[in-house]
Amino acid sequence: MAPSKLKNPPQAPPVFTATPSSLIADTKRIIETSRKVQDAVVANVTANDATFAKVLLPMAQDENTMALETHILGFYQAVSTDSKLRDASSEAEKLMDDFAIESAMREDIYKLVDAVLERGDKLDPESQKLLEKEHKDYVRNGLGLPAGPQRDRFKEIKKRLSQISIEFQKNLNEENGGLWFTREELNGVPEDVLSGLKKGEGENEGKLRLTFKYPDLFPTLKYATNAETRKQVMIANENKCNQNVPLFKEAVVLRDEAARLLGYPDHATFRIEDKMAKTPKTVNDFLGDLRSRLKEGGQKELKILTALKETDLKSRTPSQSFDGNYYLWDNRFYDRMLLEKEYSIDQQLIAEYFPLQTTIRGMLKIFEELFGLQFVEITGEERDEISETGKGNDIVWHEDVQVFSVWDDEGEGSGFVGYLYLDLFPRDGKYGHAANFNLQPGFINKDGNRRYPATALVCNFSKPSAKKPSLLKHDEVVTLFHELGHGIHDLVSKTTYSRFHGTNTVRDFVEAPSQMLENWCWTPSQIKALSTHYSSLSDDYLQAWKEHAGDKPKPEEKIPDELIANLISTKHVNDALFNLRQLHFGIFDMTVHQPADHDTIKNMDISVTYNSLRKEISQLDGPEVLGKGYDWGHGQATFGHLIGGYDAGYYGYLSSQVYSTDMFYTVFKANPMDPKEGRRYRHTVLERGGSQEEMKTLKEFLGREPNTDAFYKELGLTN
Incomplete structure (x- = not known):
């Protein structure tokens, strides 16, 4: 209560x-x-x-x-x-x-x-x-x-x-495609995933249906030992929404035409003009510099992973010859294997310490201590009491949704802040990624009183089963904290006009506050605070754990220091390849939105451009090296960002990382839970929303102009 x-x-x-x-x-x-x-x-x-x-x-x-x-x-x-x-x-x-x-x-x-x-x-x-x-x-x-x-x-x-x-x-x-596989073809995929898959009938008797939703897709690409299975899943996922191929092409052609009508040389110039970067040259110089700095690191990482693949293949089938290629569908698999072999990282074991609900409570506690907030979950009869209709079901859109009232603590005045909703599990027809949606903005009413915001996190984590709660891999912990960061930005913002409320900032700054908060998920004390082994949640869970653990001793309630140290040691493993992947998205975005002339974009084969740039930048082999050409897949047709507002703006994920790292290193690295600095951050950065120039906000918080020093230092790329 x-x-x-x-x-x-x-x-x-x-x-x-x-x-x-x-x-x-x-x-x-x-x-x-x-x-x-x-x-x-x-x-x-x-x-x-x-x-x-x-x-x-x-x-x-x-x-x-x-x-x-x-x-x-x-x-x-x-x-x-x-x-x-x-x-x-x-x-x-x-x-x-x-x-x-x-x-x-x-x-x-x-x-x-x-x-x-x-x-x-x-x-x-x-x-x-x-x-x-x-x-x-x-x-x-x-x-x-x-x-x-x-x-x-x-x-x-x-x-x-x-x-x-x-x-x-x-x-x-609405995408609801999938592939049928035998259990043998899915060898290596965790039983938790397999047990949740639809079982086949008729011609698919004895098979399991794998969808392209994240809780099915990612574990398969990480754990399936059969390379052919991973290949099929990877290629099918890139082709899951091909009805979007002509829509994407039409959009980039029309954007270019519209920009030229207004007198701009291209859509990128039009879009970037009112962002922090101001000009495409600034963006292209930044992406080009980062690409050249990452290239050597990417090659080194690739060499290690390719050698690991060769050793792995020989150990499985000594007679099989290695073709020397490291494919797109190899990367998650051997990245995971490298972490297990070289860093003693078992992601499945780590996930046991992050049951979804206790992890959320731990995250909210961090926000309470840091920003002076209080979160009160509204359940049962309290929903009836608070609803305008008197029916508690009316204040949520699905039975799985949790809702919290959010308040200031005594130090911040004990006032009401707004409502936070969590919609965490996949279902048919639901948005397929993780995102924060503003439901109602905050602003000043005509009578001078404040209207309070409501904000929703929409995610797709695996559902709990009878024997296990929903368990988060560490990268899912980071994702959840990131999206909650957007939610907090939305909640604590105080602007006069809804136009500037919360995350309504320029696109090359909007990710910075949430990216900065991701650092808490790599801080030993906070990892420990967020953790609770699921076997300690109930006797039923303890019995279920014992069933598969055999005679292992009961786990500690909190994640052991050794596991934390191992996890933190992996923070930048294969970082160059990860960031080269981000660069592929950013450079592709700039390429289609900055053609030399209108005929160039009209005649461009978008899929060939997307896949050839990926090969060139990420250095990973796709089906093109098997003689399939560069039109084997249509990843741009699944790339909602570039149609949904990040056009000529995807670089913002990387450039805002510069600002987020600068803020963290400068203010929080020494003591991430400093409540004085947390509240200063809340009032100086988050409350402002987009109501003033974002560069002014940054300078006020940092006490100086932002710079790239911390960003390149964090990536190990200082000259």
């Missing part, structure tokens, strides 16, 4: 009671209301008397109110078990996107915003930023073009790109 003072939040959580028809009706109502606000501004204000309060404030307040519903209307497509509701959510997003495009191209409003900017009234910094951003957005949305065919074509492109984005992500969410 929650402490009495934390049982009554001042704001009810959102409800998830939409039907397909109500969802569309609500979307149309919201759009109509918003259109009336815009029309009223135009009807009642002239360029001569245009002020921020008369023009931008009413529209910003309308945007705040809209966001309380629109984020959830679009969220159903990622989480609902009802395919009709998912379809309606996609349709709602299309309607909202079309309206956003229409709004962004209203010349009558643009003229008023332009007049406000020209007037030059003194505004508070966040309002000034809103004014400048809004003005720039109108220009970037085609209002710098003369009215007529060019502007009409630009609008047409924007609408089509919105449709492509929605359809592309829907195809990924």
Whole structure:
């Protein structure tokens, strides 16, 4: 039970009671209301008397109110078990996107915003930023073009790109492919995974169905001893969503056309202009420098892994000759084997110390101590009491979802902060990766009071079984902490306008706060604090552990220091190859969004470009070395980032690592649990959201300009 003072939040959580028809009706109502606000501004204000309060404030307040519903209307497509509701959510997003495009191209409003900017009234910094951003957005949305065919074509492109984005992500969410294998073909894959696979009937009698969901895919690529099985899984996964191939091509061609219509040389220049990097040259120089620094390390790592593969193959079948190739489908397998052989790392054993629920509680405790927060899970009758409808089921979208009310501790004033939701297990039709979704932003209401945020983590960890809870591999612990970091950013942000709330920062900074927090998962004291061996959770789990452990002594409750030391020693093992993989994504992104001319992108074979760049940058062999050519797979068709907002921005995962490492080394490395610095970080970085220039936020926190020293030192790449 929650402490009495934390049982009554001042704001009810959102409800998830939409039907397909109500969802569309609500979307149309919201759009109509918003259109009336815009029309009223135009009807009642002239360029001569245009002020921020008369023009931008009413529209910003309308945007705040809209966001309380629109984020959830679009969220159903990622989480609902009802395919009709998912379809309606996609349709709602299309309607909202079309309206956003229409709004962004209203010349009558643009003229008023332009007049406000020209007037030059003194505004508070966040309002000034809103004014400048809004003005720039109108220009970037085609209002710098003369009215007529060019502007009409630009609008047409924007609408089509919105449709492509929605359809592309829907195809990924709905993807439900898989392959049938015998148990022998899946030799080496942990029994935990095999026992959860669908059993075949008829022509598939005696086989198991392996899906491309992460809890099936990754253990198979890591543990299946049969290289042919790994190869089939790898190639099929790259081809699981081929209906997205033409959509991806159409998107990059249309983006290039739109950028050129606006007078930019390419889409990358258009997109990067308002990010921290400012120019493609800055991005390309950074990626090129990192690539040259990583190349030698990648070659060394590859040499070691190739030798390990050769030894392994000879030990299995001495008569088999080694072809000298190290394939894409070898990498997770031999990376894991190297860690086991050279570093005594048993990922399955480590996972036993990280049951999902106790790990989450440990993570929330870290955030409580560091940032001055309190998390109270809302369960049972408390859900009925807190729900506006009186029905506790209405405040979640699925029975597996956990919900927490979040509060400040006494030192931070004991106030309410918002709601945190956790949706942790895979299911049909659900978003397939790990991500944080804002459900309702925070902002200042018209009456001057704060509206509190609600945020959701959507992940795909393995489900618990009768004999074991859901157990996290260490890389899944890092993923969970990273996404929780986004959730905390979303919760503690305090901005006037929803536009700048939480993670609404520029894309080449947004990952930095969460990347910085990943360091806690590599700190001995925090690894120990997060751990609890699952056998200590209940007598049933202890008995289940004994069944497979034989006469081994009962494990310690906390992970042993020796295991922690071994784990930490592996932090940078094969780091060069990992970062070269990230560079492949980043350089591919820049390649398709920075063609020499429009014909280049129209004539580009995207799949060949994707696979040839991967071979060239990552140095791993694909089916192309077996005479298959470079069009054997279509990985770009599964790459939701580049259609969902990270276009000409994937480099941000690497460049924001520069900022995150700088912040950690400078402020937290000496004492990661320093509550004084934790609260300073909360107030200086997280609370600001995107309400001021991100570089200004960084400088204020670091006390200087950021630099790459810590980043290259951490990677062992200092000259």
